Amino acid sequence: MSFSDSENLLNSRDVARLLDMSPDAVNEYARKEILPAFKAGRQWRFRRQDITSFQQQVRAASAA
Secondary structure (H helix, E strand, O other): OOHHHHHOEEOHHHHHHHHOOOHHHHHHHHHOOOOOOEEEOOEEEEEHHHHHHHHHHHHHHHHO
């Protein structure tokens, strides 16, 4: 993994702040595959671009 890749990885707390959710809820969404994520050891990791896409999908769905 390159340095720029690691800059674009977020942990559950980062995602929780972006989505205004609790870290526990973020982890639950990852476990249920609602949020795209992968495990790095025991921790969930999220790609920034995946979270941005998720936010856009949620906004589009709520606007419809």
